[in-house]
Amino acid sequence: xxxxxxxLSKAFVRRTVILSTLLMALxxxxxxxxxxxxxxxxxxxxxxxxxxxxxxxxxxxxxxxxQTDEVAQQLLAAQYxxxxxxxxxxxxxxxxxxxxxxxAYADAREKILACRYGLAEKAYRDGDYADAKTQFxxxxxxxxxxxxYNDCRYAIASETEQTDPEAAFTLFRELGGFSDAKAQAERxxxxxxxxxxxxxxxxxxxxxxxxxxxxxxxxxxxxxxxxVQVLAVGFYHTVGRRADGTAVAAGRNQEGQxxxxxxxxxxxxxxxxxxxxxxxxDGTAVATGRDLEGxxxxxxxxxxxxxxxxxxxxxxxKADGTxxxxxxxxxxELAGWTDVVSIGxxxxxxxxxxxxxxxLSSHTSSRSELLSGAILLDASTGYAAxxxxxxxxxxxxxxxxxxxxxxxxxxxxxGLLGIDAEGKVLAxxxxxxxxxxxxxxxxxxxxxxxxxxxxVxKADGTxIARGSNxxxxxxxxxxxxxxxxxxxx
Numbered sequence: 001x002x003x004x005x006x007x008l009s010k011a012f013v014r015r016t017v018i019l020s021t022l023l024m025a026l027x028x029x030x031x032x033x034x035x036x037x038x039x040x041x042x043x044x045x046x047x048x049x050x051x052x053x054x055x056x057x058x059x060x061x062x063x064x065x066x067q068t069d070e071v072a073q074q075l076l077a078a079q080y081x082x083x084x085x086x087x088x089x090x091x092x093x094x095x096x097x098x099x100x101x102x103x104a105y106a107d108a109r110e111k112i113l114a115c116r117y118g119l120a121e122k123a124y125r126d127g128d129y130a131d132a133k134t135q136f137x138x139x140x141x142x143x144x145x146x147x148x149y150n151d152c153r154y155a156i157a158s159e160t161e162q163t164d165p166e167a168a169f170t171l172f173r174e175l176g177g178f179s180d181a182k183a184q185a186e187r188x189x190x191x192x193x194x195x196x197x198x199x200x201x202x203x204x205x206x207x208x209x210x211x212x213x214x215x216x217x218x219x220x221x222x223x224x225x226x227x228v229q230v231l232a233v234g235f236y237h238t239v240g241r242r243a244d245g246t247a248v249a250a251g252r253n254q255e256g257q258x259x260x261x262x263x264x265x266x267x268x269x270x271x272x273x274x275x276x277x278x279x280x281x282d283g284t285a286v287a288t289g290r291d292l293e294g295x296x297x298x299x300x301x302x303x304x305x306x307x308x309x310x311x312x313x314x315x316x317x318k319a320d321g322t323x324x325x326x327x328x329x330x331x332x333e334l335a336g337w338t339d340v341v342s343i344g345x346x347x348x349x350x351x352x353x354x355x356x357x358x359x360l361s362s363h364t365s366s367r368s369e370l371l372s373g374a375i376l377l378d379a380s381t382g383y384a385a386x387x388x389x390x391x392x393x394x395x396x397x398x399x400x401x402x403x404x405x406x407x408x409x410x411x412x413x414x415g416l417l418g419i420d421a422e423g424k425v426l427a428x429x430x431x432x433x434x435x436x437x438x439x440x441x442x443x444x445x446x447x448x449x450x451x452x453x454x455x456v457x458k459a460d461g462t463x464i465a466r467g468s469n470x471x472x473x474x475x476x477x478x479x480x481x482x483x484x485x486x487x488x489x
Contacts, residue, residue, distance in 0.1 A: 039065055050074060055081030076105045087111065092118035110332070113142045120148065129155045140360050140367065141333025150178045150356055157184070165192060169205055174373055176357035212390075219391050222421045223375075223407040226445055227489030229268035229279070229307070230481055231457050233412075233450035236471045239276050240463055241269040243483040247278060250465075251473030257289030272327075273311035279304055285316060293328035308345040315350050317343045323352065331362045346380035346411055353377050359386060368396035378411035380449075385411050393418060401428035412449030417456070419444045425456055436466045445482065457481055 046061035059078035065071045083098035096115035102108035120135035133152035139145035153175055161168035169188040175181035189201035203213070230241045237251030237258055245266045249258035255274040263286055268279035275289030275296055283304045287296035293312045301324055306317040313327025321339045325331050331350055339354045350362040359371035366384035371377060371394060374386030385395045391405040393416070401416055403426050408419040414434035418426035425438040425447065438444075438456050441464060446457035453467030453474055461482035465474035482489055 043071075046074065046078075050078050050081070053081065055079070055085060076102060080106055080108065083108075083111065087115060087118070090118065090122075092116070092122065113139060113332075117142060117145060120145070124148070124152060124155075129159070137367070137369065138364065141336040141362070143336055145336065146338065146354070146358065146360070150175060150358070154179060154181060157181070161188065166205070173202070174357065176355065176373070178356035181356075216390055219405060219407055219421055220389070225488075226408055226419070227457070227482065229270060230489045231446045231448045231455055231463065232269060232271045232276075232309075233448045233453060233455055233465070233473070234271040234276070235273045235311075235451065236453075236468075236473050237271065237274075237276070238448070238453070238455050238463070238465050238473050238476055239269055239271050240457070240476070240479055240481045241266050241278070241489065242481050243461075243489050245281070247276075248479055248481075249276060250475045252471035255290040259288045268307055270307050270309045272309040272313065275309070275312075275314070277307050277309055277314050279307045279316075283319070285314075287314060295327035297326045306343055308343045308350065310345040310350055311347055313345070313350065315343055315345055317352075321355070323350075325350070329362070333360070333362050342376065344376070344378040344411075346378060347413055348381065349379040349384065351377045351379040351384050353386075359384070366396050370394055371396060376409055378409055380411045381413045383411075385409060385416055387418075391421070399430075401426070403428070408444075408447055410447045410449040410454075412454060413451040415449060417447035417449040417454055419447055423459070438464070438466065460484075 042061050042065055046058050049058035049061060055078045059075060059082060062071055062075035062078055080102060083095050086095035086098055092115045096112055099108045099111045099115060116135060116139055120132050123132035123135060129152045133149060136145045136149035136152060157168050157171035160171055165188050169185050172181045172185035186198035186202060189205045190198060193201045193204045195201040195204060232239050234257060237249055239247060239249045241247055245264050247260035247263045247266055247269055249260050251258060257274050257276045260276055263278050265280045266278045267281050270277050272295060275287060277285060277287045277298065279285055283302055285298040285301045285304055285307060287298045289296060295312055295314050298314055301316050303318045304316045305319050308315045313325060313329055316324045317340055318324060323334045323337045323340055323343065325334050334350060337352055337360055339356065340352045341355050343352045345351060349366045351366065352360040353374060357373040359374060359377055361367040361379065361384055365382045366379045371384055371386040374388050376387040378385055383396050385393055387393050387406055387409040393401050393403045393406050393409055403418055405420045406418040406426055407421055410417045415427065415429035420426055423443045425441050425444045427438060429435040436454055441456050441458060443459035444456050445459055448455045453465055455463055455465040455476065457463050461480040461484065463476040463479045463481060465476045
């Protein structure tokens with residue numbers, strides 16, 4: 001009996017070991033099969049979650065997969081969906097962080113601007129107009145950010161009037177033609193001075209003396225007598241517009257930037273690094289030179305009143321106050337610019353002034369509220385400069401030229417050129433080694449500041465160009481741009 005029990009026990013142990021071994025083998029095999037199919041299962045779950053709009057879950061699953069190109073794209077789509085959910089929920093700061101991590105995927109960069117706009121709107125709703133103003137200004141050109149920026153300024157002026165009417169007067173006046181700001185400024189001026197005539201009341205508030213008014217009139221008269229967009233310089237070429245509407249050019253012509261001899265009916269001319277653009281009387285444009293970046297594709301433009309160039313771009317101002325653009329840079333801000341009355345540009349920055357006196361720029365480095373309220377704006381690498389009605393010239397940044405009676409301004413990469421009311425050339429160079437001497441010219445009518453060379457138009461219509469002349473860009477002495485009978489363009 002005992003022998004039988006021992007035999008049965010041994011058999012049971014053998015069967016148990018065999019069954020355990022088989023079970024373990026089955027588990028191992030199942031595990032191996034699972035791990036082999038795991039990526040496919042995860043992918044199926046991730047795709048299903050993405051299709052169902054469960055973006056956070058989908059992103060978590062995609063992150064566990066091998067990052068092939070296809071998976072990486074699906075992961076970006078899931079992360080984009082999560083970011084969009086944050087934006088839709090009004091979680092603008094978190095959404096901006098999420099979109100910032102997506103790089104150039106889809107319209108993520110545009111969504112970042114939408115997040116910042118949402119933050120600005122929240123600040124405005126919360127009554128933090130100063131913060132909202134700063135944020136809207138940084139968004140210049142996005143949607144209606146410009147209008148909202150001025151809304152903030154108007155709200156600040158209205159609040160300020162409760163405690164400091166004089167400061168409110170200044171704030172309303174700086175708003176120029178925005179809304180009824182001019183009327184508000186006049187109303188406050190009349191109330192504070194007791195004078196019934198709005199103009200006299202405003203002048204009293206400004207502390208403007210009769211002599212100062214006369215001086216501004218003198219500068220205005222001298223400024224309005226100058227020819228407009230008659231002279232420009234590129235990297236290695238110089239272009240001019242004659243009084244008869246034709247054009248002339250000198251310098252490097254490898255890209256065809258000097259092929260302007262058949263142009264006519266011009267009212268303005270400008271140039272970039274290696275291209276030249278003209279504006280005709282009928283509001284159309286013509287361009288020649290380097291077109292690798294599309295800077296010469298202006299043939300379909302119409303209704304223009306002004307043109308401007310950066311190194312590799314062309315900008316046009318239309319009669320309705322909007323701006324068109326073609327060239328290397330996308331400049332998305334320009335699409336939102338409205339009420340524009342003048343444009344400028346140089347190097348990589350496009351700039352504009354609005355009817356409300358606001359200074360706009362495509363680049364934050366050349367964007368400053370210090371430039372607002374000007375009558376002329378120009379820009380180059382990393383900065384912009386503005387000419388004010390009183391003859392003062394101001395720059396973005398801390399460095400300022402010591403000019404007080406300027407009537408013309410041109411900005412270059414190495415410095416600024418201007419003209420004073422007496423016709424003398426004003427110059428402000430950033431480095432001594434780049435300085436060009438135009439102090440002998442006392443009858444200047446136009447200036448064009450460049451990088452390695454610059455040019456000045458004299459009252460007799462001749463053009464004096466100085467600096468590098470490696471391609472004959474300074475060979476302009478024979479030019480006659482002005483009408484000899486009137487001295488005008």
